[in-house]
Amino acid sequence: MKLAILLAAALPLIGTKFGTLPEGKGKSAVESRCYACHSADLLLQQRLTQKQWTATVEKMMRWGAGVTEDEKPVIIDYLAKHFGVDNRSFKPRHTLPIAPVRQRP
C-alpha cells in the first residue's frame, strides 16, 4: 500500500476520467494490483494472446505489482479473455491532456 500512497502524491492533476474494467472473475484483483502505476485505459486497449499476457504480467510483477501466486492465473485469464487479439472495444476518450503537473515537494 505504501507504493500506492507514494504514487498518488506524484499524480498529475489531469482532470480526466479513466477507463473502467468489464465485470468478470479477476476484475477486483486487477484493480487492486494494477492501478497503482497506470489507469485501466492501458489495459483496455491491448490485444494480446494468453502468452503475451503472461509475459506482461510477469514483467509487471518484476516491476513491483504485488500479485500473489494465487492471483496470477486469475489475472492472466481475465486479461486474456477480455483483451485478447480480437479486442476492438477500446475507444480513446476526448480529453485535455496539457495541465499543470504537481511539482516535486
Place this chain on the structure above:
Amino acid sequence: MPVVDRRRFLALSAAASFAPAALLADPKAREQYMLQMNGYAVNAETPLELLTDYITPVGLFFVRSHWNPRTPDPKQWRLTVDGDVEESLNLSLDDLRKMRVTEVTCVLQCAGNGRALYTPSVPGVQWSYGAVGNAQWKGVAVRDLLERAKVKSTAQHLHTFGSDDPPGNVPPFHRSIEMEKVMSDAILAYEMNGKPLAAMHGAPLRLVVPGWCGDHWMKWLVRLSAQPQPQKGFYMDTGYRYPLKPGEPGVTFKPEEMKPVTELAVKSNITTAPKHAKAGAASTISGFAFSGSPDIAKVEISDDDGATWRSADLDARHSPWAWRRWSHRWTPRSAGKARLFVRATDDRGQTQPRESVWNQSGYLYNGWHSVDVEVRA
C-alpha cells in the same frame, strides 16, 4: 519539386477541411480535443484530422509519459554536466538563457506511433496516427554546452538523466546518444513554440534530437554525463530496440539481435480529405510528410491501388527535419468508392513502403496511409 506559396497553400487546405467547424472556429475547443490513450501516466495523441498546422500548437501536441513524473521545481532546478569533461558544470535556467540561443523547427514523433496498426498486435500504448507533431524548439546547442565544459575526446556517448524517478522496481529511464549526433544538431530546449516549455513536455529543459525518435528527447533533464561507453539498463538494452535484420511478422528477436531505434522512417499522412466528391470535379486533399532524412523530395497520391501516382504540391515552409505540408487537387474519374493512398520519398531517395516492417515492439510504423472517398456521378 512542386512548391506552392503559403497563401495559396492555406486556401487549398482550408477549402478541403472536414474537421467539425466549431472545433476549428474556437481555438480553445480545438486545443482540448485530444485522444486519451492512458489517463495516468498521461499518454494522449492528436486526432489526425487536427494535425493541419505547419507548427503544431502546444495544446494539440501529443504527450508521452512512461509513468507519473516528478517534475523539477524550476527555482531549485540545476543541470549538471559531468563525466569526461575538464570542467564540470552546474547551471541554472538563467545561466542557460544567457548562453548563445539556437532554434530549430522539427518533427517529434514517438517511436511507437502507429503501433496499433501492426498485425500481429504487440503490447504497449496503442497509438494510431497522432503521436507526432512539428514544433519550434529554442534553447542551447548541446555542442555549445559541451565545449564550455571542455569535453574530452574520450567521450563517445552522452548519458542523459531526467528527474522522473520510476515507481516500484521499474527501471529508470536512463538513456544515451552517440556524441557525434548530439554534437552535430541536438539542442537543450527551454521553449516550445515561443513559450516556456510546458511541464508535460519536459519543463524546464528537454533534449531535442532532430530526425530521431522521441525516446531520445529526454524530458525534465537534470544531468548530462559524457562517457566512453553507451548507457546500460532496461531502456537501452531491452526497450527501444529494432531488429538488425527484421524477419516475418510475428518473429521476435533477442536484444543482441537488435539495435537502438534512432532515425525516423519516411512517412506521410493525409490529414484532410472530403468524405464525398463528384466525378470529374476537383477536390483538395492535404497532409504532412517527414523522414529521418532532413527533407522530403516528393509526395505522391494514387487512386488506383498504387498502379499510378501523381505528385502533390509541397508547401514552401521548411527547415531540416521539419515536416512538409503538402496538398493535391484530385479529380475522381468515375463514381463509386475511391481509396486514396499517399506515399513520400525523402531527399535520400527512400520511399515509404506499402506495408511497414513488422517488429516486436511496434516501432516506426510507416505503411502507406489511405482514406476512402464516396464519389457521386
